[in-house]
Amino acid sequence: MTTPPAAPRPGAHGGPVGVGLALTAVVLISVNLRPGASVLGPVLAELRAGLGMSPGTAGLMTALPGLCFGVVGALAVGLARRVGMTVGISLGLLAVVVGLVARAGTGSVPVFLALSALALGGMAVGNVLVPAWIKRHAQDGGVRLMTFYSAGLTLGGASAAALAAPVSGASSLGWRAALGVWGVVAVAALVPWVVIAVREHRDPADFRVGSTADIGTLWRSPTAVALTLLFGIQAMNAYVQFGWLPQIYRDAGLSATYAGLLVSLLTSVGIVGGLSMPTVIARSRTLAPWMVSFGVLMVAGYTGLLLAPAVVPWLWATCLGLSGFAFPTAIALITARTRDPRVTARLSGFVQPLGYTLAAAGPFAVGLVRDATQGWTVALLLLMSSAVVMTLAGLRVSTHVFVDDEIVRS
Structure with missing residues (x-):
């Protein structure tokens, strides 16, 4: 098998994505790809009590992020071939927003698990496609953008875990506020990616991700x-x-x-x-x-x-x-x-x-x-x-x- 010649990188040659917009998009998505998973632990006891969740189901919750990241992540490249990397990332973020906001309002354990899987699946799409998007748009091979991306992943996960209990305690909504607030935060990440998707959705290079x-x-x-x-x-x-x-x-x-x-x-x-x-x-x-x-x-x-x-x-x-x-x-x-x-x-x-x-x-x-x-x-x-x-x-x-x-x- 031979590797085809590298596709042109619009962002690296003054194309539709400017440096500032690319940096903003990468930073915002990076801090939103972990909170949906890391926020659960500190308020798990309150969550279980509020929904009447069994210990076995709570154990499933701890494994759900890895399972979703694995299963849905394996489908991300196929999604990008059909709709493009940028649209795929945008759809993933939309799933994060909907899943995180909606699960905070449900009183059903099965619905909570399904919405959690939706949000985690959206994060899985971002996990897989963002590094490739960075590689296509970065002028330095991705060093600077990957620096912000890697740090943002850790910062987002740590922030969600650290703030979960304080937010829960400060709000009359309790654990629902601690979980739902991250869906609102994810809206800020969705905005620049939608802007980029509108600009790039017709670019053939955005669809070239291999099979x-x-x-x-x-x-x-x-x-x-x-x-x-x-x-x-x-x-x-x-x-x-x-x-x-x-x-x-x-x-x-x-x-x-x-x-x-x-x-x-x-x-x-x-x-x-x-x-x-x-x-x-x-x-x-x-x-x-x-x-x-x-x-x-x-x-x-x-x-x-x-x-x-x-x-x-x-x-x-x-x-x-x-x-x-x-x-x-x-x-x-x-x-x-x-x-x-x-x-x-x-x-x-x-x-x-x-x-x-x-x-x-x-x-x-x-x-x-x-x-x-x-x-x-x-x-x-x-x-x-x-x-x-x-x-x-x-x-x-x-x-x-x-x-x-x-x-x-x-």
Whole structure:
């Protein structure tokens, strides 16, 4: 198979999308692709009480983001081929707005789950298509826009988690206000994307994202497979940490408030990674030292939680937060390890759905192991071993190898 010549990038050559509009659109969408998932945890008890949600259904809620990101994300490239990348992203944001606003007003558990899936599916479309859109429009290969995008993803998720309880407590609507406000915020992101979609919907280059069948050829690309493992294992650990780290700290005798602050510390550290790693990737000859450090820090964090979780607990949270730099690294490598925006779209549609599907299994597996062993030791040891696999995958994508070339050779 040969890779077709790169499509022209209108934004990079003074086309219909200006630098300011592109930056605004990327920043606004990035901070709206995580709150719909991260806002639930802090108000889950109130949500369950308000809707009469069973423990089993609440457990499904924790896995729903990963499942939707995986399943719907796999369909995003096909959607972009039919309606264009920009219209596809706009439709995804519309689904986010409708889903988040409507679920805040329902009193039915099945309807709440369906609307949550709608919103998360819209986020999944953005997850896959925005990196490819950035690659097509950026003048510097995507470094600057990916920097804002990666940092915005973390900032949005952390902000939603941090503000959920205060908003719930300050409003007479309680948890409904905490959830619904993010649907209103998402309207601000929808506006610039609709403007861009109106300008670009007739541009043939906006439809050139490769086919779903083409994505299958990426299994023959060692870089694509390794990047999927890097992304998936880091995402799995992140979901485990968001879901179970507060309980680990509480089981060690810390208060619920302190445990929540420690999780906020972990996520806040990740913002630094989002701001720094795209530039590090662009300027580094090899990322090997970084990949090794991510693995070492992850093992150190879990070791601290195993041996002395209540002793300098902020240190273990910080170690895990620093190891989480692997997430913005993996996101940025989707653009950095491709040349043609169409290959970027295919790679994004390969890495993220598979990675998030793997990530969705993590919290369930950890919960099962904890219940079976009546403790955290085995679960933490398994998580440490995942750091080894993540490091090996990271080393494979550390050098400047392009997926485009591996596809040609296959």
